[in-house]
Amino acid sequence: MLLNFYKMNKIILVTAMLVSTFISNAQIAKVEIMATGLTCSMCSNAINKQLKTLAEVEKVDIDLNKNLFLITLKKDNQLTPKTFKDKVEKAGFFVGSMVLFMHFNNQTVEDNKQIDKYIFIDTKAQTLNGLTKVKLLDKGYVTTKEYKKLSQRFVKYTSYNNDNEQDFHLKAM
Amino acid sequence: MMKKIIVFLLLATSIQSKAQELFVMTEPASNMPAGAIGVRAMNSFMYEKDGTLNYHIMPEIMWGISAKWMVHLQSFHSSRTTGGLKTEGGSIYAKYRFYSSDEMHKHFRMALYGRYSKNRADIHQDEIETMGHNTGYEGGIVATKLVNKVAVSSSLSFEKALNNMPDYKFPTTQSNNATNYTLSIGKLMYPKKYTSLNQTNINLMCEFLGQRLNANGKSNLDIVPSLQFIIRSQARIDLAYRKQLYSTMTRTAPNGFMVKFEYTFFNVTK
Numbered sequence: 001m002l003l004n005f006y007k008m009n010k011i012i013l014v015t016a017m018l019v020s021t022f023i024s025n026a027q028i029a030k031v032e033i034m035a036t037g038l039t040c041s042m043c044s045n046a047i048n049k050q051l052k053t054l055a056e057v058e059k060v061d062i063d064l065n066k067n068l069f070l071i072t073l074k075k076d077n078q079l080t081p082k083t084f085k086d087k088v089e090k091a092g093f094f095v096g097s098m099v100l101f102m103h104f105n106n107q108t109v110e111d112n113k114q115i116d117k118y119i120f121i122d123t124k125a126q127t128l129n130g131l132t133k134v135k136l137l138d139k140g141y142v143t144t145k146e147y148k149k150l151s152q153r154f155v156k157y158t159s160y161n162n163d164n165e166q167d168f169h170l171k172a173m
Numbered sequence: 174m175m176k177k178i179i180v181f182l183l184l185a186t187s188i189q190s191k192a193q194e195l196f197v198m199t200e201p202a203s204n205m206p207a208g209a210i211g212v213r214a215m216n217s218f219m220y221e222k223d224g225t226l227n228y229h230i231m232p233e234i235m236w237g238i239s240a241k242w243m244v245h246l247q248s249f250h251s252s253r254t255t256g257g258l259k260t261e262g263g264s265i266y267a268k269y270r271f272y273s274s275d276e277m278h279k280h281f282r283m284a285l286y287g288r289y290s291k292n293r294a295d296i297h298q299d300e301i302e303t304m305g306h307n308t309g310y311e312g313g314i315v316a317t318k319l320v321n322k323v324a325v326s327s328s329l330s331f332e333k334a335l336n337n338m339p340d341y342k343f344p345t346t347q348s349n350n351a352t353n354y355t356l357s358i359g360k361l362m363y364p365k366k367y368t369s370l371n372q373t374n375i376n377l378m379c380e381f382l383g384q385r386l387n388a389n390g391k392s393n394l395d396i397v398p399s400l401q402f403i404i405r406s407q408a409r410i411d412l413a414y415r416k417q418l419y420s421t422m423t424r425t426a427p428n429g430f431m432v433k434f435e436y437t438f439f440n441v442t443k
Contacts, residue, residue: 034277036275036276036277036278036279036280037273037275037276037279037280037282037319038278038280038319039278039319039322039361040195040361040374040403041367041370041372041374041403041406042195042374042403042406042407042437044370044406045370045406045407045439046205046206046209046439048370049206049439049440050206050208050439050440053440062370064367064368064369064370065366065367067277067278089240090206090207090208090239090240091206091207091240092203092204092205092206092207092237092240093275094273094275096275096276096277143275143276143277144274144275144276145276
């Protein structure tokens with residue numbers, strides 16, 4: 001009985017450790033968004049105000065001339081790229097590019113490798129460690145023009161053209 | 174007059190800076206952010222034929238239901254008749270953005286809109302105006318293009334006047350429906366380079382508003398140059414002058430000054 005209890009504890013401990021590495025692997029520290037369709041500061045402010053409704057957002061730095069929004073997130077957040085895309089669209093605009101700054105812990109990646117909800121494509125085999133920049137390539141995360149080009153270039157990745165909003169295609173930068 | 178317009182247009186398009194589409198007289202195809210509430214007051218000081226000024230105020234509340242849908246509620250008050258400011262009517266307006274093609278620093282958008290108004294003023298002119306004069310409705314389409322910081326917007330609508338309250342019948346001798354067309358051009362003059370959200374932005378705009386009465390072919394065209402100040406990326410003050418370019422219909426007070434205030438409260442609803 002006692003042994004079983006220890007075994008159970010060990011299993012829980014191992015699971016917890018696995019989950020925590022998995023969480024730290026998928027953790028987004030910062031997001032850089034280039035928004036399209038706007039030039040005015042009132043429009044930028046609309047996006048700024050939308051982003052700040054998220055409790056996980058620590059601060060938003062804006063380059064008004066380039067329509068760039070650098071969002072710093074609080075630790076241990078569970079946000080996915082879709083949250084930010086939805087916020088930009090609620091403000092009445094679109095995402096032209098999105099770069100994530102993610103924490104990796106000696107994570108090996110290779111072309112077409114899936115880690116949690118993220119699929120690395122157009123990426124050489126490498127080990128990611130520390131804060132790493134990755135670019136979103138999915139529809140809605142690049143400009144319409146760029147997506148048209150990418151959807152032809154990435155025909156070999158069956159998941160890419162699925163239009164599935166649950167997984168995200170990344171390129172390590 | 175034509176010379177002045179051409180000079181103004183050349184001036185507006187030759188100076189390199191950023192543009193706006195938050196026009197004074199017309200709504201662009203773009204909407205307010207979802208969840209935002211805007212309050213607005215349009216003050217008009219219009220010259221009557223005898224040279225006296227009458228005052229109209231049209232307070233408005235606007236709500237961005239979603240990124241694609243927004244609604245406005247508006248009321249109309251005027252000092253046109255004796256006895257001070259009187260409430261003459263109100264309207265409900267809705268706009269649906271159905272097309273968006275956005276790229277870096279540019280977009281092309283289209284929207285459908287409709288308005289229904291009630292009014293208790295006496296019917297005193299050929300011109301149909303459901304924003305403040307006639308009970309009736311209007312439905313139209315608007316397209317807005319923003320290219321390299323210059324915004325151009327154009328709309329086409331059908332407007333129909335009904336009998337005014339309480340028993341001001343629409344005269345059978347007049348056309349009770351009209352086709353409206355607008356062209357708006359806007360350009361941000363200041364700042365040349367953004368440094369913060371607190372910077373005041375100054376926009377220069379020019380709008381053309383035309384109406385043709387469908388039953389008799391009578392028409393008019395107005396020009397409205399305006400200067401707009403956007404304060405702390407949240408408030409707006411517009412100064413405009415409306416001038417009739419030509420008209421073949423009766424209108425009691427087509428020319429005058431306008432001052433419009435607007436304030437946006439972001440994220441009021443989810």
